[in-house]
Amino acid sequence: MSFDQWLALNDLGRSRTSNRASPRVSPYPQRDRTPPQRLQDEASPATNAASPSAHRTAAQHRLQLVIQPIVKNTIGQRDTSGEAPDVFAVNGATFNDIMRKIWTKFSCRVKRQAVKRDGTWSVEEPLEQAWSKVMQFKSGRHLVDSTKNSQAWNRWIASTRGETVKLMIYQYGLAIAKAQDLEEFLTACIRRVQTDRSGAAAESSLQEVVEELKEIWRATFQADPIVWRMWANNIVRSMDRSTWNREILRAPPDYIARLLRPAGVEVDRHLSSLTRSARLALDCVNASLADNEAQSQHNEVQRQLITRQKERLLQRKSTIEIFLADIPLPSINDVEDPLERIENVEDIDHEE
Known part of the structure; x- marks a missing residue:
């Protein structure tokens, strides 16, 4: 009898014995034991096919x-x-x-x-x-x-x-x-170099951070000066100066982000303001040209009035000259002195 036949008969005998066995009685839970695994050389083709992933x-x-x-x-x-x-x-x-x-x-x-x-x-x-x-x-x-x-x-x-x-x-x-x-490194690079009396960041340090924020984020955000200072104050609050550059590169906190405006909106608003200013200047120039034209028309009317007044004066002058020409004055030699014809009346009222 070969070894494989002996194994088959042994398994058959075990199965018959297990079928006749009495029910299991134990206070402990039953465990299903895993059958022994075959060696890699005796594995099935399916196992050999899955071996590359297992190797990886x-x-x-x-x-x-x-x-x-x-x-x-x-x-x-x-x-x-x-x-x-x-x-x-x-x-x-x-x-x-x-x-x-x-x-x-x-x-x-x-x-x-x-x-x-x-x-x-x-x-x-x-x-x-x-x-x-x-x-x-x-x-x-x-x-x-x-x-x-x-x-x-x-x-x-x-x-x-x-x-x-x-x-x-x-x-x-x-x-x-x-x-x-x-200690030397912390003094040179980490700790704040300039502080005020309360130990907070000095104005120069705060302004330096504000300028760096504007340099990096100006193309993305627009804000009022007080908002930039609030953002910078949030950064310099840390005593570790080496973290400032990293915090400047990070996105703004939520309460700062709500106060920022997109840069594109600000540009559009600026262009709209420039257009409105240019149109206002054009309207002023057009109004001045209209006033100039009205003044020119008014001056033309005044010129015409003055011309007509001059013509009337010339007509009156001509009339007076003609009148004077029709009535010549007598010669002085032909005019008699009336005193010679007046009788001299004696003054009796003043006699003594």
Whole structure:
């Protein structure tokens, strides 16, 4: 008897025995056991057809890294004094896949990347490609070299299977080695340089943010000066000066957005105002031309009246001259003196 025939008879005997078995009595729930799986070589054609997707899924989780994040201000700060979030386990096909997931999870813990060039501190945005400038792995008591290539990183992750690796996350990057460096950087780039007596942002700082807001958002929004100042005040309220540029690039808060007007509406309104002003000026010119024409007509009437008056005066002058010509005056020699003909009456009233 072959082995396969023996298995068939054994299964048949079990089925008969199970059919004659008494009902199951147990205080515990019955569990359906999964039959043993065959090896890959003995699998059915359907299983072999689905194996590529299974291989891809297995490849995506080929590497696993378990990390204990520790957020620190400086490199010299003790690990025990740093903030320790929950342990994070991540899978991936390569180290780059794993690092991309780690960056997505913990990049929010990095506030800014401090950079010191020629003794001057400056601030840069941390990038995923330059994660080694703000993060560091630590296995046991030793820091892991961050200059490995991809293959070396893959081998290192494989060697840490079953272990928990520390991930040092520096809020301002690896350039801050000690507390003195942190204080110098905060004074130069983070803390407000100018404040008023109450500790709020000074007028110069507020006006600087207003100008930056207008420079970036003027093509999109239009608003009254007080609205720009309200928006700027909302930004400078944070004591962290390094966050101002990021907040300026963000969309305005809801209570500010309600006070803003689209730039296109303002342009249309401005063009309409210019058109109305131009038309008003044209109406004024046309009215002046009409007044000039009326004055010219009035002057023409006055000229005609003056001409007619002159003609009447000339006619009267001619009439008087003709009259004088018809009645000539007598000669002075022909006029007699009436005194010679008057009798001299004696004055008797005044005689004595």
